[in-house]
Amino acid sequence: MKVHIIGGGNLGVSIALGLARFSKNNQITVTRRHTASILHLEELGITVSTDNKQRIQEADVIILTIKPYQVDTVLAEILPVISNKVIASGVSGLSIENLQKKIGDSNIAVRIMPNIAAQFGASATCISFNEQHSEQAKNIVTLFQDLGTAPVIDEKLMDAATVLAASGTAFALRYIRASMQAGIEIGFDWQTALAISAQTVKGASEMILAENIHPEQLIDRVTTPQGCTIAGLSEMETHGFSSSLVRGIKAALKKIKG
Ligand SMILES: NC(=O)c1ccc[n+]([C@@H]2O[C@H](COP(=O)([O-])OP(=O)(O)OC[C@H]3O[C@@H](n4cnc5c(N)ncnc54)[C@H](OP(=O)(O)O)[C@@H]3O)[C@@H](O)[C@H]2O)c1
Structure with missing residues (x-):
């Protein structure tokens, strides 16, 4: 899969490392504004960029690992160039309903709650999505199963x-x-x-x-x-x-x- 991770901080980098080490055949891009501290990821074949839109149109999955207050800025930047994308958000406190409203009906919101042990293939990543999106969310579940366990839970238990x-x-x-x-x-x-x-x-x-x-x-x-x-x-x-x-x-x- 082509995985586009926006927010190459603690969690984003853990997921990228986990995918590179434990999940086969993925093309991974990680973005953040200041990339100096994560350029080492390129040695693992991960693309590091400051441009959130670079290769995003080819992505099968977009993963958001930014802080809650950064969400609107990032979405304003990427939404004009994407449609029919599954957007998996690890942003604490951002509900599926709110994210779905922000990204519009042409994209699909999935909520994920991984932890930083993802980089060792040992995360317990809880995942929620709306029933009508269960087919599209399967890819996310499969991806995170490679990084540990990935139980699908009722969104009311996400906190x-x-x-x-x-x-x-x-x-x-x-x-x-x-x-x-x-x-x-x-x-x-x-x-x-x-x-x-x-x-x-x-x-x-x-x-x-x-x-x-x-x-x-x-x-x-x-x-x-x-x-x-x-x-x-x-x-x-x-x-x-x-x-x-x-x-x-x-x-x-x-x-x-x-
Ligand atoms: N850390 C955890 O264990 C954990 C676990 C579960 C969920 N979460 C959630 O995951 C989210 C990220 O947490 P974190 O601990 O990884 O935070 P973090 O280390 O601060 O990472 C956030 C990253 O987003 C980047 N960023 C900010 N604005 C951006 C933009 N416009 N475009 C691209 N990248 C941008 C920042 O880098 P630049 O400043 O260089 O852009 C930063 O590296 C939060 O919502 C948190 O609640 C974290």
């Missing part, structure tokens, strides 16, 4: 997906940081503590994803009666481990909803 899947990356990293910090307290240097903590989280995730079971079933396998694991878990829960995470996720959702 929740933003918090769980996009902000969730930061929450998971904070867990790893805390675990690393504890590792230093109990005797490791930070590099070793970090490597152990990160790999342990990766291992736990891989077991969950492979076995598709409730986390408690796996926790039970590592928790010996009267052992150190249950002692640690109990102490963490006494200090609000699960509840602080739930409260944090709900606070993030409240913030997003304004």
Whole structure:
């Protein structure tokens, strides 16, 4: 597919890298106004440009990874030269209805919520579209399945997906940081503590994803009666481990909803 990514920042570059590494036979263009920091993408065969309209007419898919306040400017620039395009927007808070209104009936709005692990083929990209566009949206789903998982969700859960899947990356990293910090307290240097903590989280995730079971079933396998694991878990829960995470996720959702 010919993929045209407008907004070569954190998310746009992650998607471009993911597509170049994990999705076959795509021609990728990434645009931003100041391209110096992303010229290295050209080594992977990605076209980098400051011109949002360059090759856009040939594109099968346009992906918007710009900030909400940049949307109108970008659309004013590209809409005069495109029609019958699928526009997949990763812009937080921009509803399908609003985007569809902005781009007119001749183009198709799809909403995506990837995260920056896309560059490692490990994003959880939630996708929503209007039922009548399900045929055209298939390409987007297929594309993002190459970059991790790509569940199609009801759009009313998109804010929740933003918090769980996009902000969730930061929450998971904070867990790893805390675990690393504890590792230093109990005797490791930070590099070793970090490597152990990160790999342990990766291992736990891989077991969950492979076995598709409730986390408690796996926790039970590592928790010996009267052992150190249950002692640690109990102490963490006494200090609000699960509840602080739930409260944090709900606070993030409240913030997003304004
Ligand atoms: N970061 C994440 O993890 C994440 C996850 C999910 C969703 N999102 C959403 O994705 C969007 C982008 O987030 P981000 O973190 O990637 O932001 P970012 O790093 O600031 O990227 C936005 C990019 O858009 C470019 N841009 C601005 N105006 C432009 C224009 N007229 N034409 C072409 N490019 C233009 C900017 O580069 P120049 O200034 O050089 O033009 C910048 O590189 C936001 O709406 C955010 O809510 C982000």
